[in-house]
Amino acid sequence: MNCTDFLAKLTDYFDGQIDPDLLAEVKQHLGTCHHCEVVVDTTRKTIDVYRHHQPYDFPEELSTRMREAVMERCKATGKYPDVEKRASKPTGT
Amino acid sequence: MPSPTPQTEENLTDLVPDLPADLLAEPPHPDVALVARAKAGDTAAFEQLIRQYERQIFRTAQHITQNREDAEDITQDVFFKAFQKLDQFQGNSKFSTWLVRIAVNESLMRLRKRKTSKTVSMDQDVQTDEGSIPRDFAEWRPNPEQNYNQAELAEILRKTIAGLPPGFRTVFTLRDIENLSTEETAEALGLSVPAVKSRLLRARLQLRERLSRYFGKKNEGSAKL
Numbered sequence: 001m002n003c004t005d006f007l008a009k010l011t012d013y014f015d016g017q018i019d020p021d022l023l024a025e026v027k028q029h030l031g032t033c034h035h036c037e038v039v040v041d042t043t044r045k046t047i048d049v050y051r052h053h054q055p056y057d058f059p060e061e062l063s064t065r066m067r068e069a070v071m072e073r074c075k076a077t078g079k080y081p082d083v084e085k086r087a088s089k090p091t092g093t
Numbered sequence: 094m095p096s097p098t099p100q101t102e103e104n105l106t107d108l109v110p111d112l113p114a115d116l117l118a119e120p121p122h123p124d125v126a127l128v129a130r131a132k133a134g135d136t137a138a139f140e141q142l143i144r145q146y147e148r149q150i151f152r153t154a155q156h157i158t159q160n161r162e163d164a165e166d167i168t169q170d171v172f173f174k175a176f177q178k179l180d181q182f183q184g185n186s187k188f189s190t191w192l193v194r195i196a197v198n199e200s201l202m203r204l205r206k207r208k209t210s211k212t213v214s215m216d217q218d219v220q221t222d223e224g225s226i227p228r229d230f231a232e233w234r235p236n237p238e239q240n241y242n243q244a245e246l247a248e249i250l251r252k253t254i255a256g257l258p259p260g261f262r263t264v265f266t267l268r269d270i271e272n273l274s275t276e277e278t279a280e281a282l283g284l285s286v287p288a289v290k291s292r293l294l295r296a297r298l299q300l301r302e303r304l305s306r307y308f309g310k311k312n313e314g315s316a317k318l
Contacts, residue, residue, distance in 0.1 A: 055250040
């Protein structure tokens with residue numbers, strides 16, 4: 001396995017979706033190629049740093065404002081008042 | 094006294110051959126009941142669904158549009174559209190994946206409006222080979238968190254992901270930040286699984302390459318933001 005072959009398998013390797021024979025080849029390549037070892041390590045850190053450090057905050061004030069606005073729009077459609085009608089309607093069998 | 098044999102699905106059916114299959118199936122996702130209640134007109138159930146997914150939808154929209162006001166509008170539109178189309182949700186996919194699909198469509202539409210002279214789609218700029226072949230082999234030591242404070246790190250991450258083409262940015266956001274499976278990402282974006290894998294690889298490598306400017310060992314001290 002060379003570096004190009006290794007790169008082609010990188011996504012499957014990260015996602016754990018690689019068959020055992022190929023995994024052995026990947027590990028063998030990683031043991032001998034420092035460049036690919038660095039690529040794996042720094043790509044994993046790339047994923048981790050984005051997963052653990054959300055660059056966009058989501059304050060409670062924004063959450064409340066958006067949720068109230070959505071619920072107002074939903075109620076304005078008149079869809080939910082049907083519940084009251086259904087509740088008052090006799091349930092005949 | 095010997096300990097009892099663990100009850101696997103197989104030996105349960107052996108012991109009780111007439112056990113109904115639905116007792117062995119995985120329990121339904123809690124969203125199924127919430128969606129059913131919301132469809133029946135339960136406002137509290139729909140509000141609960143908003144609470145559960147508003148953060149994910151907002152972040153997805155902000156990652157794709159790179160604009161906070163747009164992300165706020167999109168998040169509201171996504172939940173309003175979901176409310177209007179609730180009867181069309183058949184439960185064939187997760188409710189969250191269904192919401193994400195609406196959010197991606199709304200976000201890409203917003204980008205198209207912003208760039209009236211350019212078409213913006215999942216395919217935009219994805220043909221580029223830039224960053225798909227690693228060139229920087231510097232190790233990241235110490236770890237990124239150790240060289241920058243929270244605010245600096247957040248700015249680096251924002252600037253770096255903003256430089257990716259929308260097609261790559263979206264796949265990376267759904268798969269690696271929001272933790273959707275490859276199959277769910279493909280479903281949400283209307284792409285094939287191989288297309289998602291290919292874009293994900295290139296997105297990860299491009300981001301890695303760009304972040305190396307800040308985190309690479311060759312940089313003694315912190316790079317300028």
